[in-house]
Amino acid sequence: MNPVDLAFTSALEQARLIRTKEISPVELTQLYLDRIAQLDPQLGSFYTVTAEGAIADARSKAERLSESELPPFFGVPIGIKDLNPVEGVPCSYGLKVARNQIAMQDDLVVTRLKQAGFIILGKTATSQLASFPYTEAPGFPPARNPWNLEYTPGGSSGGSSAAVAAGLCAIAQGSDGGGSVRGPAACCGLVGLKPSRGRISMAPIGEALGGFAVNGALAHTVADVAAFLDVTAGYVTGDPYWLPDPETSFLEATQRQLEPLRIGLVTEIEPIGKADSTCVQAVEKIAHLLEAMGHTIEPLTLDFSEMIEPFTLIWRTQTDVGVPPFLLEKVNRWLWWRAKFTSAGRYAKSRQQLQIFARKVVELCDRFDVLLTPTYMYPTIRVGEWAKLSPASTIDQIIRWIAPCPAFNVTGQPGISIPAGFDANGVPIGVQLVGRPADEATILALAAQIEQVQPWIGIRPAMAQT
Template sequence: MNSTDLAFTSALEQAQLIRNKVISPLELTQLHLDRIQTLDASLNSFFTVMAERAIAEAKAKTEQLAAPQADSSSLPTFFGVPIAIKDFAPVAGVPCTYGIHLLKKRIATEDAGLVTRIRQAGFTILGKTATSEIGTSPYPESRGFPPTRNPWNLSYTSGGSSGGSAAAVAAGLCAIAQGGDAGGSVRIPAACCGLVGIKASRGRISSAPLGEKLGGFGVEGSIARTVADAAALLDVMSGYVLGDPYWLPSPPTSFLEATKQSPANLRIGFAATIQPVGTAHPLCAQAVVETVKVLENLGHLIEPIDLDFSELIDPLKIIWQATVDVGVPRIFLGKLNRLLLKRSRSLPSGAYPQAMMKLNQLARRLIADFNEVDVLVLPVLMHPTIRVGEWAKLRAAKELENIIRWIAPCPPFNVTGQPAIVIPAGFTPDGLPLGVQLVGRPGAETTIIAVAAQLERATSWNQHHPPLHWQDQKAVGAAKLK
């Protein structure tokens, strides 16, 4: 197996190669660090590369595995496998910026709880990945940072806000990555980069020790090249921590085990029209149609549904605006966040709790409306990936309007707390990935993971990888000038 094939081998397979001593943790880590050094100047997927720490950890793991008394069967699931962490989750001793240039030198003093779990699973952390400023926009083009580019075409965005994680996984700079999703921030970049992305149910992954996010709307998730990898990382990150405001019981089977099970015939609803936005771009709508055709052939009962999220928009705007007030002076923020901050501070003091109450009421209604359906199949985005900087010159209010329309299928399920998984669903004529999302009942990750794995076996979309012809620096320069 050559180095490129190894870089695109699944994380679970990489872990098995380490157990079988086909490759050492040090060799695997060095391979990925070399790829980061070679390719990431063009992608900008990492804010911080932890090369020295990663090498030191990998050396220790290699020595542990080489010890005479070593028992490879007792190693944690992902022993020695490289991973990347979105720059929203603190890693002790490393900058944590939240995409804010002013915070580039702010060093985290402790690991987030999920980072602790990731370490316990045996992962080697390569670095912190790029995100949009405070996570408020669906493309990582934070002020003071270079934009993160899509490995399939450098002229296009990787999506966001977990865009650095998605770009790194898609380009083979890491095997798997963590992300966060408060309105589509795992699902959007997964779709843009041709990957699998899981947004967990509310209460599935602890937010300790930092506390919950946005009334429970913000949750963690996994980004990977296969459903099994994404499910296994969800297993790693899941679990209650004493004092969590939301929690769920552990499922009867692991999420990884769910990928091996064939689901019973299910009732699956689908839609490509979402009010008040309208019908998705024909390519995005066709991805939904083709996906449900496959599901129907697999024996599931398919039925069209009507979706109207009109009442969610105004209260969601209020919550969205509130995320920007993080104590950073307005002058250091980009124009979109300056607008959101201005609007937030002009609201009466009761606006936020009233918006939360309204959204909780709407969530109950939405969940009840689709209680007879096991899975929803929807677009992730209302039109395909946009170019880097495509909306940069717009007035902030117009940019916000465009964002709301583009990501319309995503935020409602942060409101309801339902789990969702994105899977690849083809390509545009220009070779850019398309994705669809499967939304499950509250707490029902195992169902949507089983269906996603079934679709993965029935299609071949996840077997494609970016051509990476842009590693030729002349090609990179030409792409950036487009």
């Protein structure tokens, strides 16, 4: 297998090649480190590359290949979003002032990824405080889309999406508090899974958005994100949210034969209106494919009007992280000041409004097995496209663009973005499948069914074919 093909091989297949000693962990890790050195100066997908530690870990793992029992991703390199601490490695949260701040312990999801056998290549780029659906934190190079370098790879897990799409790792961890895994996956032609609330523990620290934010994965295949969920899921004593363990593995769910499903087709969301024609065409293409598979499609208009104001209020409170406001970029600074004048009573009222909203959405969705939506309402934006807008205008543009995603952070339902073609600028378009609460298995099975009919893993950006 040539180096480019190996770089774009799925993570599960890489693990198999390592177990059968067709490749070594050192060979694979060095391949990715070489590609990062070659391509990342154009992409800005990594804030920190842990080359020395990665090679040392790969060599240690190479000496263990004769062991009879190896974890599922043994020897496979991975990128970790620079929002999740890795012990002994800087964790910046997209803040220039914190770019050399060394983490004292692993986030639990990192511990579980290490236990699964992954080798950590480094920390991938994020927007400042993970606030934005683009990755342009001041003091860092902007992350760029490998399909077209003038465009964003999305955010806030934009470094992870750019890295996977360019073949700098086969899989990367991300987090999603309002679309921050699903959006970047759509922008870069990847599979991006946001699990249900409570599926993956947020220990030991937790998250600041009242259960909206969850850890997830970006990869080339549905099987890879399903297996990622298998190795990261599970309750930890003291978690505020939790789910029972599934009866079968999520990877096994991708092989499940589905009975005909009732699928709600969403191309319009109030008060935003109808999605851009390019995104509508992508959704309708997948809808026709699903009808041909025997599933029933029923048009549905969603109304998220009640959610926007309270969600925005909750979101802006996460900018108060103990950093002086003059160190924040302008939109975060604007959010910070607005948060300072938000009363505790108003915050509590917003939480209650979102709980009421979530009940309405889940009740509406209950008559469907799955919802099919655009991942975003219109195609990917250019790097810096909104840089000259006022903060208020920027927030308005963000709300309009990412409208299909945040509501399902509020409800806690699982969602997955899968590739669905390209726009006129050669940048990928994605569609989102949303499941019932705690039902990742159905959307994983359905996404795998679509993947089998129109596989996307062999489609690669031109810049990455070196």
